[in-house]
Amino acid sequence: MLRLLTAGESHGQAVTGILEGMPAGVRLSKEKINSYLSKRQSGYGRGGRMKIEKDCIQILSGVRGGITLGSPISFMVVNKDYENWVEGMDPFEGNLNYKQVHHPRPGHADLAGALKYGFDDMRHVLERSSARETTARVAAGSIAGHILSNFNIEWASHVRQIGSVSIREKEVAFDALKKAEHSSVRCICKQTEEEMIKEIDTAKAKGDTLGGIIEVQISGLPVGLGSYTHWDRKLDGKLASSLMSIQGIKAVEIGDGFEGVVQSGSLIHDEIFYEEKKGFYHKTNHAGGIEGGMSNGEVLIVRCGMKPIPTLMKPLKTVDFHQKTPHDAAVERSDTCAVPAAAIVAEAAAIFVLADAFMETFGADSMKEMKERWKK
Numbered sequence: 552m553l554r555l556l557t558a559g560e561s562h563g564q565a566v567t568g569i570l571e572g573m574p575a576g577v578r579l580s581k582e583k584i585n586s587y588l589s590k591r592q593s594g595y596g597r598g599g600r601m602k603i604e605k606d607c608i609q610i611l612s613g614v615r616g617g618i619t620l621g622s623p624i625s626f627m628v629v630n631k632d633y634e635n636w637v638e639g640m641d642p643f644e645g646n647l648n649y650k651q652v653h654h655p656r657p658g659h660a661d662l663a664g665a666l667k668y669g670f671d672d673m674r675h676v677l678e679r680s681s682a683r684e685t686t687a688r689v690a691a692g693s694i695a696g697h698i699l700s701n702f703n704i705e706w707a708s709h710v711r712q713i714g715s716v717s718i719r720e721k722e723v724a725f726d727a728l729k730k731a732e733h734s735s736v737r738c739i740c741k742q743t744e745e746e747m748i749k750e751i752d753t754a755k756a757k758g759d760t761l762g763g764i765i766e767v768q769i770s771g772l773p774v775g776l777g778s779y780t781h782w783d784r785k786l787d788g789k790l791a792s793s794l795m796s797i798q799g800i801k802a803v804e805i806g807d808g809f810e811g812v813v814q815s816g817s818l819i820h821d822e823i824f825y826e827e828k829k830g831f832y833h834k835t836n837h838a839g840g841i842e843g844g845m846s847n848g849e850v851l852i853v854r855c856g857m858k859p860i861p862t863l864m865k866p867l868k869t870v871d872f873h874q875k876t877p878h879d880a881a882v883e884r885s886d887t888c889a890v891p892a893a894a895i896v897a898e899a900a901a902i903f904v905l906a907d908a909f910m911e912t913f914g915a916d917s918m919k920e921m922k923e924r925w926k927k
């Protein structure tokens with residue numbers, strides 16, 4: 552079983568993680584992990600913070616000579632911005648009065664977090680609730696993804712919608728997703744990309760923010776990852792939990808999702824065929840590659856809806872936490888739209904779950920064992 556613990560404050564020294572349960576004998580590429588981290592930092596609509604950070608992984612344990620040992624992999628990604636925040640963030644010398652936050656931002660953990668933990672200063676909350684934490688999840692997803700790459704399992708993502716601008720295509724083939732890699736908003740259509748960029752510029756000029764819809768696809772999965780036998784073994788349930796936990800994600804759908812429920816059964820279910828060479832297959836994929844909580848051999852398709860960024864440069868109304876009087880919400884340097892970056896986080900969150908499910912079926916001790924069981 553793969554387990555991940557993450558730690559780190561947004562302006563603290565580093566984001567760290569412990570990835571426990573990785574099989575032995577997986578060859579890791581540092582360049583691959585770093586290039587994935589850098590994709591999370593990119594995307595049109597992001598704020599100044601990402602210009603400061605240039606994320607690079609440092610692996611502290613569990614790997615020798617580029618090969619996993621089967622022991623816990625601990626890693627860290629240093630926050631370059633820490634040097635500007637030492638005065639407030641140093642674990643022992645930090646000044647607790649530094650940049651305090653008393654005006655909770657609607658849409659963030661600020662208010663509920665301060666009430667729950669009894670804080671006077673919402674800095675304590677936002678430093679940890681920040682999406683900077685997703686750096687650790689992308690690093691861990693990338694490491695776990697090295698398992699799947701050994702079995703020709705591939706993944707990709709694209710942005711279907713930003714604000715009110717969406718691509719026209721209902722279905723996008725896995726191979727077409729490569730086009731998203733060349734787009735600053737991860738859009739597969741040039742014309743829609745321009746409209747999305749305009750939408751972001753308009754929102755930014757108004758001090759406003761945008762959300763959108765992401766799609767992640769995974770191809771090459773074998774039949775039978777996950778299980779129908781018990782609720783907490785279902786692959787769709789595990790994916791939804793992992794994806795929904797990403798900061799700002801408010802909806803997750805698999806396959807046709809919400810659109811599918813208004814169709815009649817005769818149109819929405821994927822009929823089953825058999826050919827000697829191909830084995831069992833479906834001609835359509837409304838189910839998005841999962842039936843009965845298990846992968847069914849088709850491309851896995853999952854979509855996530857991200858709410859607009861809650862820190863607005865034209866601040867929303869809130870209440871001063873101590874005076875209980877109306878006030879503008881706090882403003883921190885912030886993104887206008889982080890949907891393209893969230894697509895990479897969603898890929899990583901999905902890969903993590905799939906790598907875990909793969910290990911459950913094909914062995915969790917070593918790559919050698921997995922390859923032998925895969926052949927059978």
Ligand SMILES: Cc1cc2nc3c(=O)[nH]c(=O)nc-3n(C[C@H](O)[C@H](O)[C@H](O)COP(=O)(O)O)c2cc1C
Pocket residue numbers: 598658659660680681682685797798799800801859860861862884885886887889892893896
């Ligand atoms: C990659 C990424 C970057 C984000 N950047 C920002 C940001 O700059 N400012 C902000 O207010 N929210 C940002 N968010 C969104 C917030 O983290 C999120 O809305 C907040 O944590 C509350 O989300 P929740 O209600 O889903 O937990 C970002 C989210 C992601 C995934």
